[in-house]
Amino acid sequence: MPCKRTLFSLLLSLSFVTAAPAQNYITKNGTISFYSRSTLEDIDAVNNQVVSVLNIQKGDIAFSVLVKGFLFKKALMQEHFNEDYMESDKYQKAIFKGNIADMGKVNFTKSGIYPVMVSGDLTLHGVTRKISTGGTIQVRDSKIAATSEFNIRLADYNISIPKMVEKNISPTIRLTVDCMYEPKN
Amino acid sequence: MNPKTILSISVFMLIFLSRSVGQDTTDIMKQLEKEMGKSEKEQTFYTTSTFKTTRLVSGHSVENTGKRVMDVKISHRFEKLNEGSYSLFGLDEARMRFGFDYGITDNLMAGFGRSTYQKTYDVFMKLRILRQSRGKKNMPFTLSYVPTFALRTLRVNVPGISNDFTSCASYTHQLIIGRKFSDNTSLQIMPSYVHRHLITLNTDPDDVFAIGIGGRQKLTRRISLNAEYYYQVTRHQLAGTNNLLSIGFDLETGGHVFQLHFTNSQAMNESNFIAGTSGKWGKGDILFGFNISRVFTLGKKH
Incomplete structure (x- = not known):
C-alpha cells in the first residue's frame, strides 16, 4: 500500500509539472521606438519586428532587434541612420540580455500591472554596456505585456555626431519598449 | 511492487522530469537566436544606399529619390584644364544645369532640368523594376529603366542643320543593372540607346548604342570615389566623338551631397554626354565639374 501511494504521488507530481504554466514567453512583433528632440529637428523611428524571450521563472529577458527594421517618416533620415550613425550593414542587430530583479512579486495567475526593475547588457553599434531601468509587467489572461522607457547616450555607443548636424540630433535618445508575449510551449 | 522497482521508477521519473523542466528553461539566448532566425526569414530586407545620390557623375545611378522627396540639383562643368593658366585652367567659364527630381513612389521618380x-x-523618369534584397525575397541586383527626352533650343545657323522640333529633340533609353557588393563597393552596367536627329554629317547614324559601366568605392563613411564610362559601340559612333569617362568624389554632409569630378564632357544630359562627347582624356581635354544636391521632404510633416 505505501508503495502504491508513492507511485501515485510521483504520477501526481508528473502531471502537475506538465500542466504547470510555460516558463518561456516570446514575441516576434514587439515594438521599440525612439525619439530625439533638438532645437532644429525631431527625429523618431519605430521597429515592429522586435524578437524577445522572457523566462518568467528566472526573470531572464532578452531582445534582438534588426537595426535596418527601424522605420522613419523621412527616407533620408532612415538612410543616414543606417549609413552614417548605426552602420547597420556592419552591426546588423542590437541585443539586450538581462534580468528582471523583482520577478517574484509578479503573480502570473492574476491579471494586474506590476512595476519591475530590469538590468543587463545592451549591445548596440558593436559596443556592450550595462544598463538598468524601470518597467512594467502586465499580466492579461494568458499573455504578458512588458513596457519600459529609458535614455541612452549616443556617445556611450561610439555613435558620433558631426559638428555640422549637432543642432539636429540630441546626444541623448529616448527609447520606448512595448512587447506582448505569448507562452512558448 | 518491491522497493527496488519503486526506486528505479522514481529515478527514471526524476530524470524525465528534470529533462522536461530543463527543456523549458534552456538558455533564453539560444531561443532568442532561433526565433530571430525564423523572423529574419519571414521578412524581406531591401538593399539601401547603393549610391549616395541618384547620379554617379553625369549619368544616372541605380538609386532612386525617396517617396515625396524633392532633390534640387545644381551642376557646373567648367572648361578644359588644357586651356592653361590664361583662363585659370578652364575655371573662367562654365556650363550650368539646374534640375528638380521628385520621388513619386519609392520605385518611381521623375525630373526635369535646363542646361x-x-x-x-531635359525631362526623365526612373522606374525601379527589380530591387536588390535578401530574406524572404532574394534578389541579387537592382534593375531600373530610365527614359530621357532632351530638347536643344539653341538656334544654330549651319547649313544642313534644321532648328525644327524633330531636329532638336533627342531620346535616350537606359537600363541600369546595379548591385551593392558590400557596404563600400557598388557596381552597375548601363546598356543605353540614344536616338537623335542632330546630325552634322550625312554618314552619321541616328541611333547610337552604348554600354556604360560605373561604380563607387567608399573611402570613409561620408566620402566615396565614383567613376563612370560609356563605351559607344563603334559602328554606331558619331564622327569626332569619344567615349565618356568621368571620375569623381561624393561628399555627403547631412542633407547635401557634393559631387566633385573630372570628365571629358561638358554636357549634363544623356544624349549629349553618351553620344556627343568631343573631349579626349589623352589630349588633356579634361574639365572640372561639380553637382550639388539638396533634398527636401515634401508633404506630411510631423
Whole structure:
C-alpha cells in the first residue's frame, strides 16, 4: 500500500509539472521606438519586428532587434541612420540580455500591472554596456505585456555626431519598449 | 511492487522530469537566436544606399529619390584644364544645369532640368523594376529603366542643320543593372540607346548604342570615389566623338551631397554626354565639374 501511494504521488507530481504554466514567453512583433528632440529637428523611428524571450521563472529577458527594421517618416533620415550613425550593414542587430530583479512579486495567475526593475547588457553599434531601468509587467489572461522607457547616450555607443548636424540630433535618445508575449510551449 | 522497482521508477521519473523542466528553461539566448532566425526569414530586407545620390557623375545611378522627396540639383562643368593658366585652367567659364527630381513612389521618380549647354531642356523618369534584397525575397541586383527626352533650343545657323522640333529633340533609353557588393563597393552596367536627329554629317547614324559601366568605392563613411564610362559601340559612333569617362568624389554632409569630378564632357544630359562627347582624356581635354544636391521632404510633416 505505501508503495502504491508513492507511485501515485510521483504520477501526481508528473502531471502537475506538465500542466504547470510555460516558463518561456516570446514575441516576434514587439515594438521599440525612439525619439530625439533638438532645437532644429525631431527625429523618431519605430521597429515592429522586435524578437524577445522572457523566462518568467528566472526573470531572464532578452531582445534582438534588426537595426535596418527601424522605420522613419523621412527616407533620408532612415538612410543616414543606417549609413552614417548605426552602420547597420556592419552591426546588423542590437541585443539586450538581462534580468528582471523583482520577478517574484509578479503573480502570473492574476491579471494586474506590476512595476519591475530590469538590468543587463545592451549591445548596440558593436559596443556592450550595462544598463538598468524601470518597467512594467502586465499580466492579461494568458499573455504578458512588458513596457519600459529609458535614455541612452549616443556617445556611450561610439555613435558620433558631426559638428555640422549637432543642432539636429540630441546626444541623448529616448527609447520606448512595448512587447506582448505569448507562452512558448 | 518491491522497493527496488519503486526506486528505479522514481529515478527514471526524476530524470524525465528534470529533462522536461530543463527543456523549458534552456538558455533564453539560444531561443532568442532561433526565433530571430525564423523572423529574419519571414521578412524581406531591401538593399539601401547603393549610391549616395541618384547620379554617379553625369549619368544616372541605380538609386532612386525617396517617396515625396524633392532633390534640387545644381551642376557646373567648367572648361578644359588644357586651356592653361590664361583662363585659370578652364575655371573662367562654365556650363550650368539646374534640375528638380521628385520621388513619386519609392520605385518611381521623375525630373526635369535646363542646361546652358546648347540651351537644353531635359525631362526623365526612373522606374525601379527589380530591387536588390535578401530574406524572404532574394534578389541579387537592382534593375531600373530610365527614359530621357532632351530638347536643344539653341538656334544654330549651319547649313544642313534644321532648328525644327524633330531636329532638336533627342531620346535616350537606359537600363541600369546595379548591385551593392558590400557596404563600400557598388557596381552597375548601363546598356543605353540614344536616338537623335542632330546630325552634322550625312554618314552619321541616328541611333547610337552604348554600354556604360560605373561604380563607387567608399573611402570613409561620408566620402566615396565614383567613376563612370560609356563605351559607344563603334559602328554606331558619331564622327569626332569619344567615349565618356568621368571620375569623381561624393561628399555627403547631412542633407547635401557634393559631387566633385573630372570628365571629358561638358554636357549634363544623356544624349549629349553618351553620344556627343568631343573631349579626349589623352589630349588633356579634361574639365572640372561639380553637382550639388539638396533634398527636401515634401508633404506630411510631423
